[in-house]
Each structure stands twice: as C-alpha cells, then as structure tokens.
Amino acid sequence: MKLALQAINDLERAGLIRRPAIGGAMALLFHDEPVVTYDLDIFCLLPTTGLLVSLEPIYTALLARGFHAEAEAVVIGGVPVQFIPAYNPLVTEALELAVALSFDGVPVRVLTLEHLMAIMVQTNRPKDRERLAMLAGNPAIDESRLRAILARHDLLTAWKRLNPTS
C-alpha cells in the first residue's frame, strides 16, 4: 500500500487531484479494527470545474508510470485503487476536514470516522449498515460531531431509522 499512497501524493503534487483522502473500508483501518477489503478507495476533488469531469488525466498519468488498469481501478503495487471524485456536499466536506495521518512513513489524509459513518448512512447499502453496526460502541466516535454532520446533510432521520434507540 505504501507505493499506492506515494503515487497518490505524486498525483496531488502534479495538480491532477486535490485533497485526496482514504475513504471506505481502508479508512476504517485507521479508526477501528481491521475488516476485509480488497480495494483502496481514494476520494478526491478534481481540478476541473463545471459539469464535465474526467478521471482520464489520472489514469493516463498512472498508466504512464507502468501501472495497469483493472475495471475502474488502477493497480498500484498490487493494490487496486479506485478514485472517487467528490459527488455531493457531504463528501466535499469530508475531504476538506480529512485528518492528516501517516502510513509506514508516508503522509496520508483519511476521512474522519464521523464523516465515514455519515457517508455510510447516506449510501445505505447492506455493507454500510453492517459496518455501522460494527462501529457501534467504538469510543473513538465523537457523538456530538456525528450528529452535527448528520443534521447538516439531512441524515438525522435516516440515522434514527438505522438506530431506533438513539
């Protein structure tokens, strides 16, 4: 994964992506117990403004470095990396407030636990509900911060539906 993180930082330095941050199950690794996943999800802002956006410059740059594509992912050092451009205000906010951490000496940004949870509430796949259940009781969750994020993005009702006792 170290090579993948270094390549992502290189993309940011080259201006091809902005504020990349680890999301999804790999982000949970930084906040909770390890869970099985086979993808590294990288949320990011794209430099292109307007309605038309493209990940092609990212793929072109990575393929030029000798990495190969596999479906929607680029495999870097054996790790399938999926680039997910911010697709709504919650994800944009999550990227702006991502925390700066490190992995094996490589600087990395990671979505906060509360933003990860809010995105899971919003996406609401069975896998998301399963992960939210797994996170219940994690003392690292800032409950008031989570509620504030959910309220800002109209997710309190959805959260109450998933957690009737909350």
Add this chain to the structure above:
Amino acid sequence: METPESNLLISAAPSRTAPTVTELAGKVFAAKVRRRSWLASLPVEEKYRRLLELQRMVSATRRAAGKPAPAPWPDAPAA
C-alpha cells in the same frame, strides 16, 4: 463498554463454585468485545498486516469452496 454481549452477564447472581452456561457465554462475549477494542487500538501498520492475513484466509476459503477469490495484496510494501 456496554454491549449486547456483555449484557448476557448475570447481575447479582448468587455465588457458585461452577459458572452457569449463561455466565460462561457472557464471559466469552465480553472477551470478544475486549479483543475488538484491543484490535482497534493497534498501530495502523499492524492492522494492515492483519488485513493482509484476513485477505489470504478469505481467498483460501473461497477457493476451497470453489468460488472466485479476489487476489490478496502483496505482503511487502513496495518503496
């Protein structure tokens, strides 16, 4: 940390020389909760090592069941 599993522990139970099945099960569930909390507190690099182990186990299990198995990530972090 209160969890559904730890609620299995009997409160105000009379002392016995041998635990009941429910008490034993409660202890097992409480130990699982403690282990999960301990796993969450490990350094991320150690958690990553355990993730690779999980991937290998899952892939091996799926192959043994004749199902398609995603490729585990390579061990050594490439520089």
